[in-house]
Amino acid sequence: MDNMTKQATALMYACHNGHLPMVRKLLALGADPNATDHGGYSPLIVAMFCDRAGVAEVLLEADAEVNYEDPEGKTALHYAAQYGSSDSIHVLGRAGADPFMQDDEDRTPLDQAELSGGPPVVEAVRKLQHAAKMRDKQAERKAKKVVTQLAEELDEAALRRKEAEADKLFKQLMQEEEERERQ
Structure with missing residues (x-):
């Protein structure tokens, strides 16, 4: 920059x-890691303009927003793909950067890397996308497992309620039968 x-x-x-x-x-001293300048750039984006992976790590540890979008819809990962190295991309990836976010021109970080970055940068973004897809699949499997477990627990609870109702009805019928026998 x-x-x-x-x-x-x-x-x-x-x-x-x-x-x-x-x-x-x-x-x-309290500097805001998410403060933006007049152009809408965050400190993390500024660090990516200059390929400062170490600076990015420190900003991210201070809760810099990894997926902040500038006025053009670009994230730090877009700029790392354009100006940076695979080190910067790895730092952002470990912090949860979304490799599928699109800027205002519908470009993803991979598109940006293919336009501007060298082969190592393109490969790093591809690996990040693959890892994100794998995390999504794992999360989906875990969610399905939790939903299945909840459904089973609800089924068990419903079964217990029906058994309790049946027991109550059985006891009531038995009492009525005993009363009839007494008469």
């Missing part, structure tokens, strides 16, 4: 310059 906007924060300048000790210090 060669021409930082006028509203850039000290944190953004430190991110841009890769000054890790200053980034840590500013965050410790």
